[in-house]
Amino acid sequence: MPLLNPPGEPNPRIKADEIVEILRRAVEREAPGSRTVAPAPGPVPAKRGWLESCANPDCRTGWMQLWRGRTAPVFEGGWSCSPGCTEARVRAAVQREGRGRTESLRPHRHRIPLGLLMLEKGWITAEQLKSALASQRQHKAGKLGSWLMRQEGIGEDLVTRAVALQWSCPVLPVGGHHPAALTPLVPRLFVDAFGALPLRRSAGRLLYLGFESRLDPVLALAVERMTGFKVECGVVADSEFSQAHERALRARYPSVELVEAMSPEAAVRVLARAIEKAKPVDAKLVRVHDLLWLRLFRKAGEGAAPEIGSVEDLLCTIAGQ
Ligand SMILES: [Zn+2]
Numbered sequence: 001m002p003l004l005n006p007p008g009e010p011n012p013r014i015k016a017d018e019i020v021e022i023l024r025r026a027v028e029r030e031a032p033g034s035r036t037v038a039p040a041p042g043p044v045p046a047k048r049g050w051l052e053s054c055a056n057p058d059c060r061t062g063w064m065q066l067w068r069g070r071t072a073p074v075f076e077g078g079w080s081c082s083p084g085c086t087e088a089r090v091r092a093a094v095q096r097e098g099r100g101r102t103e104s105l106r107p108h109r110h111r112i113p114l115g116l117l118m119l120e121k122g123w124i125t126a127e128q129l130k131s132a133l134a135s136q137r138q139h140k141a142g143k144l145g146s147w148l149m150r151q152e153g154i155g156e157d158l159v160t161r162a163v164a165l166q167w168s169c170p171v172l173p174v175g176g177h178h179p180a181a182l183t184p185l186v187p188r189l190f191v192d193a194f195g196a197l198p199l200r201r202s203a204g205r206l207l208y209l210g211f212e213s214r215l216d217p218v219l220a221l222a223v224e225r226m227t228g229f230k231v232e233c234g235v236v237a238d239s240e241f242s243q244a245h246e247r248a249l250r251a252r253y254p255s256v257e258l259v260e261a262m263s264p265e266a267a268v269r270v271l272a273r274a275i276e277k278a279k280p281v282d283a284k285l286v287r288v289h290d291l292l293w294l295r296l297f298r299k300a301g302e303g304a305a306p307e308i309g310s311v312e313d314l315l316c317t318i319a320g321q
Pocket of ligand 1: 054056
């Protein structure tokens with residue numbers, strides 16, 4: 001390789017473009033893949049990192065400083081150049097999720113009470129309804145449907161159909177239920193505490209979520225936003241639900257961290273720190289009732305159907321909310 005400036009002798013023959021070429025070769029020989037030339041290859045798409053602009057709209061980092069080969073983390077499809085910028089983007093997402101909260105707190109009211117609906121359909125008599133209601137009142141326990149089945153001998157299929165009519169949703173069968181194929185889609189807590197039962201998924205990106213007697217449209221919407229699957233909710237007959245639910249709870253789920261933050265700002269810091277630490281290839285935040293659900297994706301290109309080990313969940317509650 002010719003020297004740029006041999007001692008005591010200027011080298012007028014070397015032109016600017018040759019200098020660039022010489023420097024490039026020198027850098028490659030000394031440190032292949034050196035950050036001066038290109039970002040270190042990571043598990044993320046090659047376009048990330050250098051010359052891609054930071055996703056924080058208020059980023060103050062100049063473009064020269066973006067040449068640092070920082071390829072992750074990515075949050076909601078956008079790369080952020082520094083921990084400060086990650087935090088700013090998480091803050092915007094937490095505020096966005098907070099705005100939808102009041103809507104989800106409104107209690108759902110059925111148009112027609114279960115007993116009345118079954119009476120209208122001719123599935124029970126007025127006497128059976130009165131008797132079941134009296135027992136429910138007296139014992140201060142149990143669902144009306146259970147009393148109708150246990151005391152009045154009404155078939156479970158009729159009660160399940162009536163619940164489905166109340167919610168205008170289908171009755172979902174549990175046959176061929178394989179929890180292991182579905183558990184990467186939701187944290188275990190959703191199955192355990194919210195009683196959502198992922199039943200099956202179709203190639204057309206449709207996920208069937210079963211519930212026992214009360215649907216949870218807020219949860220369904222959150223799963224839809226997080227996974228990209230269209231979620232179809234339905235009711236499952238009581239007797240089938242409990243077995244399938246137990247089976248689902250025995251399956252393996254993505255690892256999860258539960259955090260209680262003292263304020264929305266504390267939540268922002270916790271979530272941003274988790275993103276900075278994991279350096280995910282993507283991450284998403286959605287609200288489910290009082291929980292902020294942050295999902296960290298460790299592998300690119302898996303999208304809606306991740307492997308169980310490639311996603312991590314963080315569930316954050318905010319004190320006083
Ligand atoms: Zn930035």
